[in-house]
Amino acid sequence: MNNASMPRPRNFMDTHLLHILRTLLTEQSVSRAAVRLGLSQPALSNALRKLRDISGDPILVRSKNGMVPTERGLELLAHANDALAAIDRITSPPQIFDPGTTRRVFHLGAPDYLDAMFLPNIAAILRHEAPCSRFIIHTIHAEHDYTSALENGTLDVVIGNWLQPPPQMHLSRLFDDExxxxxxxxxxxxxxxLTLQQYLQLPHLAPYPYVSERQSFIDGCLAARGLQRNIQMTIPYFGQVAGMLLRTDLIFTTGRQFARHYARYLPITLLPSPFEFPPMRFYLLWHRRSHGSPEAAWLRQCINRVAAMLQASQADARQGTEPSGTCIARPHAPSK
Known part of the structure; x- marks a missing residue:
């Protein structure tokens, strides 16, 4: 076999050699490159020999006006510039995130249970503090593989309530709902x-996604005590609940935050539950791939601010000091 046709062994190229390669090709002089890099001329000559051995090309050749780069040398100069720029991006600290100028697309997964109050308040903050960003809400349900969506970056965060939150995710507790x-x-x-016996026998309205393959929070709590309610009708969206209740004898079990919103504007009555359910606990989930992202961290902070604001509103309602009208988030001033 001809030695010229044999593949050359891959040699080690470090950042130091990349800097020398770029400087030699830019200065087109070993002596000038040595001065610029603060190295001795023999050291630069040794480095050039090593670069020639690695690349299989002279890189610089003599001409009547000095040294000039070969065609391969000019190609290597472009590659060296790209490589060093990439290394600078890798080794430089991340830029400070400015929500006022970001064009980031934020993806949030949440059940439409939160459409009435929680999600509009998040939208209000994003429109005020990050007006150039885009905000996309994805509805999650029992069949939605939100864990994979968080892992592959399709979703930045997920909000939901679970009896047992997924253990492999980062999570923070957002709020409890009676x-x-x-x-x-x-x-x-x-x-x-309303007695417990009546409650179990009454015709119940339930959201479809949470009764198809696994039990909802409500049915899971009842099942733990050996109880089962009488589900007579299921619907795919929480936004349909109020209309159904106004035209039927159905009963719907849910969190106070959701129920209180509709009771403000419609002839809806809230009744204490005869079964002692634990609070519906809502969590914010995210994957470790986005844990250190300044943009994703800012979004999580916005969501936590809304949760704290709505919890304070719940406390005011229990004390009889809740102001009239819909609760709207008061956005902070944009970051400078």
């Missing part, structure tokens, strides 16, 4: 105390 019952004010049960 479980109550919703009925249309025309429903006879709206005007009398």
């Amino acid at each position: 479980v109550v019952c919703m009925v249309g004010s025309q429903n006879p049960i709206a005007h009398r105390p």
